[in-house]
Amino acid sequence: MMITHNDAQLYYEVHGAGNPILAVHGFPLSGKLWAEVASDLSRHHRLIVPDLRGFGHSRATPEASMQTYVEDLVAVLADAGVDEPVTLLGLSMGGYVLFEFWRRYPEKVGALILANTRAPADTPTAAEGRLTTATKVLAEGSQVVADSMIGKLFAPTAEEALKAEWYSIMATSSPVGVAAALRAMASRPDSTATLPTITVPTLIIVGREDPITPLSDSETMHRAIEGSMLAIIEDAAHMTPLESPGAFGMAVQQFLRQ
Numbered sequence: 175m176m177i178t179h180n181d182a183q184l185y186y187e188v189h190g191a192g193n194p195i196l197a198v199h200g201f202p203l204s205g206k207l208w209a210e211v212a213s214d215l216s217r218h219h220r221l222i223v224p225d226l227r228g229f230g231h232s233r234a235t236p237e238a239s240m241q242t243y244v245e246d247l248v249a250v251l252a253d254a255g256v257d258e259p260v261t262l263l264g265l266s267m268g269g270y271v272l273f274e275f276w277r278r279y280p281e282k283v284g285a286l287i288l289a290n291t292r293a294p295a296d297t298p299t300a301a302e303g304r305l306t307t308a309t310k311v312l313a314e315g316s317q318v319v320a321d322s323m324i325g326k327l328f329a330p331t332a333e334e335a336l337k338a339e340w341y342s343i344m345a346t347s348s349p350v351g352v353a354a355a356l357r358a359m360a361s362r363p364d365s366t367a368t369l370p371t372i373t374v375p376t377l378i379i380v381g382r383e384d385p386i387t388p389l390s391d392s393e394t395m396h397r398a399i400e401g402s403m404l405a406i407i408e409d410a411a412h413m414t415p416l417e418s419p420g421a422f423g424m425a426v427q428q429f430l431r432q
């Protein structure tokens with residue numbers, strides 16, 4: 175499906191039927207991140223998979239923020255006819271978006287699944303680095319980011335073909351969309367104080383070997399969100415739904431059954 179919302183053209187897919195799950199990908203990825211878990215998650219649920227603006231089939235705009243991503247997701251849910259609380263699933267930058275979603279629209283959230291993500295904002299040095307990278311991406315292309323990220327996304331056991339596929343997806347993503355997302359992440363708020371406000375059932379998932387959002391970040395979230403569950407995926411790094419789709423799907427199904 176393709177919808178126009180404000181200045182954006184947003185693509186999303188729907189799989190299956192049942193209570194809705196909205197799955198939000200990370201940076202600089204696309205809804206394809208969920209391809210390996212889609213059949214599992216859509217067996218008993220309606221899985222809604224958008225491409226955030228500037229990624230996949232969704233058109234890039236020069237500016238973005240966590241707020242604009244959230245408003246886009248709300249528009250996707252409205253277009254998909256979802257008016258009941260939804261389970262939100264987000265990986266990494268997708269998780270940063272979910273914290274903003276929770277702050278703005280807690281009444282629309284039935285449950286949260288925070289995969290390979292973290293609550294704190296960037297340090298000033300990290301934010302500065304992102305702004306420099308954004309300028310470089312606009313001048314030289316998105317392979318700048320693909321080159322710097324590909325070595326950190328997957329555990330050493332991941333297949334070369336999988337890495338090559340995702341290198342290509344990252345390297346060919348829109349420089350305008352990638353730069354906008356880098357600036358959006360650099361200016362995102364610290365969500366640490368948001369964690370104790372989360373009152374919906376929450377599952378935290380992380381790959382044991384994730385160097386980007388390490389296990390310690392997930393343990394911090396687990397301690398701060400009362401009643402949350404923590405699932406650690408062995409032999410996986412940052413791309414858990416692609417690296418270990420079976421374990422990822424099982425963790426989500428178990429959580430949703432409870």
Ligand code: MLT
Nearest residue numbers: 200201265266267268386
């Ligand atoms: C992501 O996977 O979304 C990014 O690595 C998150 C980040 O760079 O902070």
